[in-house]
Amino acid sequence: MAYPERLLTDDETIVVQFRPHWRMLLIPVLWIVAGIVAVWLVYRVPPDDGTIDLITSGVVFIAIIPAAVIPLVAWWFTGYILTSERLITRDGILSRSGIEIPLENINNVMFSQTLFERVLKSGDLLVESAGESGQSRFSDIPNPEEFQSLLYKTRELRTGGTTGKSPAAPIGSPDVDSMDKLERLTQLHRDGIISDEEFADKRQQFLDEL
Template sequence: MGLPKNSLTEDEKIVLEFHPHWSTLVATIFWAIVAVVVAGVVIFFIPDGDSQTLIRLIVAAVGVVAVIVVGLLPFLRWVTTSYTLTNRRLVMRHGILSRSGRDIPLTRVNDVSFSHGLIERVLGTGTLVVESGGENGQLVLKKIPRVEHTQSQLYRLVEELTDGDGIRP
């Protein structure tokens, strides 16, 4: 679910397309598994009786709702969040039912930096900070995959647009 090709301007080319790093889904997967296990254990230990089937169905329904809330919705949020770097702009899009986005023309980018801790470095993720001249100023993007590569590509494109002399055409 990246940027549609018909959204590109003339002579605009996609350089990078990505979602937040997969590590953002670790907690989601963990809690979805916990919800399934808890529901399964509760269903297993429901004592025999007249309403055993009804109680099991209710517990199963609650378990399904829990999996949707803690598992499916965060996964859909991850899938529908995309970042696209073109040779002209940085494009962010997100939203499951309703979509919103932000485009930053590379000619307005003043500074690009990244940071990552030890675990983030091992996983190949980090935080990308893009400073732009505009009313929104600083944009902080967390859990960006290959953050160093993304930062260098973004910086390279900004330099190409400014012709390396700091003066924007």
């Protein structure tokens, strides 16, 4: 689900936002398929007893709720958001929780992938930051290596190429100009002047030139 723009600061823009990798849907979908097959077999295999068939179908349906439905809904309500100022995660269905890390507090970003995750282009990110959060793990990130690079580039724009808190760059410096260009591009997309595809292409070109 999209991050509400009303929660952004005046000059803050969303660089990218996404849900966990689609591989998190594999097991829930398999459970749903298995449930459908089980119900089909119940009604196809004799003896044909309506009461037993109905009870068996109910048991299968109840089993699918925690095994498939809840994980699917949890995936839908989990989001990772990178803005021009913060790295944010939001999760939870009824009760919500999240982490917000100011970009200037990020000291190091590491990613890890198993062989299976490399094939599917997913992995975990471990973000080390100053303050109370210390280390934060972001699980099942799509293309974690690319996101790590994007996170570093966005942090450099925010901090002027230094880690930790630093004085703001003077107006007219390359870092401020770059951030202004990114914000103007985001505003054009938000106003509907450029399409989603044009926005993605121009933003990637802009980041590649940094």
